[in-house]
Amino acid sequence: MTNLSETVALEPEVGSLTLTDGSIALLNLQAQIDGLEGHDTFEQAATLIDLLILRGQILGRISDYEQAAQLANHQFGASATDAAPYIARARTRAVFHRFAEALDDLDRADRMAPHDAVAKRERAAILQAQGRFDEAISTYSAVMDSVGQFERAAALAGLWAERGEVDRAQRFYLDGLRCYRGISPFPVALLEFQLGVMWMRDARLGEARTCFEAAIRRVPAYAPAQGHLAEVEADLGNPESALARLYPLAVSSDDPDYAAQLARILGEMGWNDESSVWRRWAADRYDELTATHREAFADHAAEFWLGPGNDPKKGLRFATLNLEARKTPRARGLLAQALDVNMVGATPARCSGAALPN
Amino acid sequence: MSDHFSGPRALTDPAADISDVFAFPAPDDAQQLVVVMDVFGKSGPSAVFSDAVIYRFRIKPVEIAATGPEASFAPSESEIVFDCVFDVPRDTGGAVRPVQHGRCLLPNGRTVSFRADDENGGVDDGVQVFAGQRSEPFFLDVRMIEKTAVTGKLSFKPKGSDTLYGTNILAIVIKFDWRKMLKGGPLFAVVCETLSAGKRPVRIERVGRPEIKNVSMSFKMFDQVNRDLEIRDLYNSEDAFDLKPDYFDTYRVRLNANLAFYDGLDGKVDWAFDGHGNHPLTKLLLADFLVVDASMPFAETSYFDIERSMREGRPHATPGGRWLNEDIMDFVFTLYVNGGNGPPVNDGVDAPIAWSSKAFPYLAPPNPPKGGAT
Numbered sequence: 034m035t036n037l038s039e040t041v042a043l044e045p046e047v048g049s050l051t052l053t054d055g056s057i058a059l060l061n062l063q064a065q066i067d068g069l070e071g072h073d074t075f076e077q078a079a080t081l082i083d084l085l086i087l088r089g090q091i092l093g094r095i096s097d098y099e100q101a102a103q104l105a106n107h108q109f110g111a112s113a114t115d116a117a118p119y120i121a122r123a124r125t126r127a128v129f130h131r132f133a134e135a136l137d138d139l140d141r142a143d144r145m146a147p148h149d150a151v152a153k154r155e156r157a158a159i160l161q162a163q164g165r166f167d168e169a170i171s172t173y174s175a176v177m178d179s180v181g182q183f184e185r186a187a188a189l190a191g192l193w194a195e196r197g198e199v200d201r202a203q204r205f206y207l208d209g210l211r212c213y214r215g216i217s218p219f220p221v222a223l224l225e226f227q228l229g230v231m232w233m234r235d236a237r238l239g240e241a242r243t244c245f246e247a248a249i250r251r252v253p254a255y256a257p258a259q260g261h262l263a264e265v266e267a268d269l270g271n272p273e274s275a276l277a278r279l280y281p282l283a284v285s286s287d288d289p290d291y292a293a294q295l296a297r298i299l300g301e302m303g304w305n306d307e308s309s310v311w312r313r314w315a316a317d318r319y320d321e322l323t324a325t326h327r328e329a330f331a332d333h334a335a336e337f338w339l340g341p342g343n344d345p346k347k348g349l350r351f352a353t354l355n356l357e358a359r360k361t362p363r364a365r366g367l368l369a370q371a372l373d374v375n376m377v378g379a380t381p382a383r384c385s386g387a388a389l390p391n
Numbered sequence: 392m393s394d395h396f397s398g399p400r401a402l403t404d405p406a407a408d409i410s411d412v413f414a415f416p417a418p419d420d421a422q423q424l425v426v427v428m429d430v431f432g433k434s435g436p437s438a439v440f441s442d443a444v445i446y447r448f449r450i451k452p453v454e455i456a457a458t459g460p461e462a463s464f465a466p467s468e469s470e471i472v473f474d475c476v477f478d479v480p481r482d483t484g485g486a487v488r489p490v491q492h493g494r495c496l497l498p499n500g501r502t503v504s505f506r507a508d509d510e511n512g513g514v515d516d517g518v519q520v521f522a523g524q525r526s527e528p529f530f531l532d533v534r535m536i537e538k539t540a541v542t543g544k545l546s547f548k549p550k551g552s553d554t555l556y557g558t559n560i561l562a563i564v565i566k567f568d569w570r571k572m573l574k575g576g577p578l579f580a581v582v583c584e585t586l587s588a589g590k591r592p593v594r595i596e597r598v599g600r601p602e603i604k605n606v607s608m609s610f611k612m613f614d615q616v617n618r619d620l621e622i623r624d625l626y627n628s629e630d631a632f633d634l635k636p637d638y639f640d641t642y643r644v645r646l647n648a649n650l651a652f653y654d655g656l657d658g659k660v661d662w663a664f665d666g667h668g669n670h671p672l673t674k675l676l677l678a679d680f681l682v683v684d685a686s687m688p689f690a691e692t693s694y695f696d697i698e699r700s701m702r703e704g705r706p707h708a709t710p711g712g713r714w715l716n717e718d719i720m721d722f723v724f725t726l727y728v729n730g731g732n733g734p735p736v737n738d739g740v741d742a743p744i745a746w747s748s749k750a751f752p753y754l755a756p757p758n759p760p761k762g763g764a765t
Contacts, residue, residue, distance in 0.1 A: 049589065051587045051588050056479060057441055060438070060439055061405055061437070063432075065435065066556065068433035074533075216404045245395045266394060
């Protein structure tokens with residue numbers, strides 16, 4: 034078993050990656066997905082599920098996650114005696130933060146294939162997302178030798194980032210870049226995005242901007258990276274640039290996060306009429322999404338209602354729900370913020386406009 | 392698609408995943424040799440070549456070093472290379488399939504420029520180059536191959552199901568006057584590689600013979616030494632003309648085990664191991680390049696004919712290499728299972744959705760999308 038916390042990151046050589054242009058990579062991701070439509074084996078379906086989740090991550094498309102989940106559920110008619118469908122369904126359930134059900138699936142997969150490293154990696158990722166870091170590290174340790182160097186470094190960078198240990202996460206990130214041997218830009222961009230989020234949460238906006246910009250250079254259409262970069266730019270005093278990034282995302286995406294950010298920034302700029310339009314759109318969409326995928330959008334919905342949505346009670350409800358699903362430092366922080374905002378006399382952070390009718 | 396998905400690393404960028412390699416005397420011009428590299432199996436309509444990949448054709452003059460049971464080739468030190476690279480499509484103009492331009496660097500230093508999907512390709516100095524999406528020329532029934540491996544019984548049905556029916560690939564086709572472009576010959580060994588572009592190109596994948604990595608090497612369960620080793624990325628990283636001794640035995644043991652499994656499928660031994668404990672085909676197959684006799688006229692079925700003739704100590708009657716329409720799975724299974732000492736093994740799939748033609752660029756036009764939820 035590998036001792037993960039003792040792993041030494043070597044000096045990086047980060048400037049020499051040769052990667053497929055992001056626009057080509059996206060065309061080819063689409064081509065892979067199209068090529069697997071009408072699949073006739075479970076292996077093809079499992080690949081399609083992974084590709085849909087990847088496209089969902091890159092383009093910020095909730096409909097891709099939903100399609101992946103439908104596909105995973107559909108596989109159970111034919112091959113529920115095999116571990117693989119359970120692992121695939123666990124992956125899609127984890128995407129929607131249905132962690133307990135995902136772990137149930139992995140328990141079943143474990144009983145059928147006790148040594149399946151993929152299932153164990155999936156379990157570790159879920160434990161990490163739930164804030165069960167020690168268990169996640171232990172689970173990762175058992176299978177780390179079965180993964181490539183990049184995957185290992187990326188997993189550890191993500192784990193330490195989620196735990197808030199930024200220096201350690203940064204070391205693994207650099208280690209990941211140093212040992213990356215692929216040419217797809219997606220793994221690197223996803224890793225850079227993850228680091229950017231870490232720096233953002235640590236209030237180191239300059240570092241966050243650098244990471245998001247790097248991710249966007251790899252894949253210009255990387256919607257969540259564009260969205261977070263806009264958020265950082267606004268916080269750094271450049272709301273015009275933020276708005277330019279957010280408008281096309283808010284128009285094209287089925288994720289209300291971009292509209293919510295637009296509403297916030299426009300409100301802070303005093304453009305209340307336009308802010309209200311986006312606020313209304315985001316509110317409706319969050320209501321839709323939290324009705325169908327309650328756990329998945331609890332954190333973002335809480336942020337929205339505590340911020341531009343201006344409904345602190347609703348924000349508190351979702352922050353509480355979020356902490357029930359995952360006991361991460363960030364979930365605790367969000368609940369603390371919600372409690373503060375709901376205290377009598379406290380001013381909601383970044384609220385704008387009148388409360389929306391429920 | 393005999394080499395598609397041939398190792399986890401190849402999956403990280405489908406445009407670098409070589410699915411097949413072909414080499415044949417041009418059916419429409421006896422003076423010309425044609426080499427073909429297929430990548431990105433099962434590609435949808437938007438598929439394009441990667442700008443981060445060098446698509447390389449390596450061709451070496453080769454001599455027959457030995458015949459009989461120890462038959463082997465001796466590739467020359469000299470080598471010529473065709474390198475194809477592609478630009479980033481700048482504007483899709485709303486079309487599903489963007490316009491992409493590419494260049495092929497010839498061994499003489501000249502460059503052929505072309506636009507992808509243009510059936511005439513680019514021409515310079517007597518070299519014609521096509522690149523673009525075409526119909527998948529390979530055909531096989533993967534499920535029945537897997538069932539055969541799991542059950543230990545030949546599981547092909549009289550009418551099989553073509554796993555690749557109606558799918559497309561990206562192809563690069565190069566046609567050239569071999570006497571003008573190559574030195575030596577007329578026997579040439581052909582290997583195709585994808586390499587990451589950049590200051591120090593790194594090999595991503597290489598392919599010579601069909602179905603070496605997948606049918607012949609991928610199954611781990613018969614290998615008594617490395618039962619849990621995914622061997623194909625390691626194998627891909629090797630120089631086809633210069634296998635390092637470090638891992639040679641790993642490949643040798645895996646091939647010996649899997650070939651012995653196939654040999655036993657008809658209940659008799661047709662390939663007795665030699666005095667060194669090796670299957671008689673192992674050494675020849677690990678010389679993993681297509682050998683084609685450019686001086687011979689085109690033939691429809693010719694794969695492995697040169698090697699088989701060498702083993703039997705007779706002159707070959709066809710150009711060897713590999714033509715697009717050849718039923719490789721029937722040939723490979725017949726070779727592995729009974730060595731030609733029994734009835735032909737038929738996998739139940741005898742044709743692709745569309746046959747390749749005998750006119751440049753040979754491969755059939757792409758199939759329409761199946762349609763779907765995307």
